[in-house]
Amino acid sequence: MAAVRDTSERRQQIxxxxxxRGSVQVTPLARRFGVSVQTIRKDLHYLQERGVAERAYGGAIAADAVNVVAEAPVETKRSIHTDEKARIGALAAAMVMPGESIVLDSGTTTLQIALALRDDExxxxxxxxxxxxxxxxxxERxxxxxxxxxxxxxNMAFYGAQTVASLDDLHVDKLFLGVDGLDIERGITTHFEPEAMLNxxxxxxxxxxxxxxxxxKFGRVCLHRIINVEEIDHLVTDEAVTDEVQSASERLGFRIHLA
Structure with a gap:
């Protein structure tokens, strides 16, 4: 389309x-409207101030799509869905083979994986x-x-530049990624930006x-996107999934494991 340089018209279109769409990304918007990424960031800041959108990694999410407004304390997370998390943890732990190196993301579900892992050197x-x-x-092993x-x-976990840099030269077999939100269109998301960067x-x-x-966590969207759903290889969850998730599995190529 032709470049839209009029600020008011461009912001109305964004x-x-x-x-x-529920979300937009800075770089595609800059190309679409023929302006700089700095200009688009100012536009998104303007929309955020007016309650239209919330800034997220690389773009923005519709304000009414961010349906997890506060992160629960870890003590609260420990006390909810405990049976489901234990089953998920046991099934996920069984996916770890001898000789493998894995990453366990922070969280109460991944804690259950740690508890269920066999003690293997x-x-x-x-x-x-x-x-x-x-x-x-x-x-012990x-x-x-x-x-x-x-x-x-x-949440009693470590973050920051040092944490990210510690992974620079490491290669692991499997990452077990805990999530605050999983939405087929808007991806896997979290409340805390440094966590998204580390993930x-x-x-x-x-x-x-x-x-x-x-x-x-299905259908929830938090402020900071980690990855798109098509970037996962497996999803371990409890009982039957929704038709939307099942359809996405077939379309995007990730495998569902039911605990």
């Missing part, structure tokens, strides 16, 4: 796109989660690598990406 586990590290320390950084007490680095380091979540 606003309409956000409402219609041929298994190496990397994690940024303090509680997962403590659980694995009680197993598993090799444990803690990804250091700055401790975030809200993307984990994805780059892993040969296989396995999302682990109970059904309560």
């Amino acid at each position: 606003s309409a796109m956000v409402r219609e 041929d298994i190496t586990v990397l994690t940024n989660d303090l509680e997962i590290g403590a659980a694995l320390s009680r197993k 598993i090799n444990v690598v803690m990804l250091g950084g700055t401790l975030r007490r809200k 993307r680095k984990m994805v780059q380091a892993a040969r296989s990406v396995i999302a682990v979540t109970d059904r309560s």
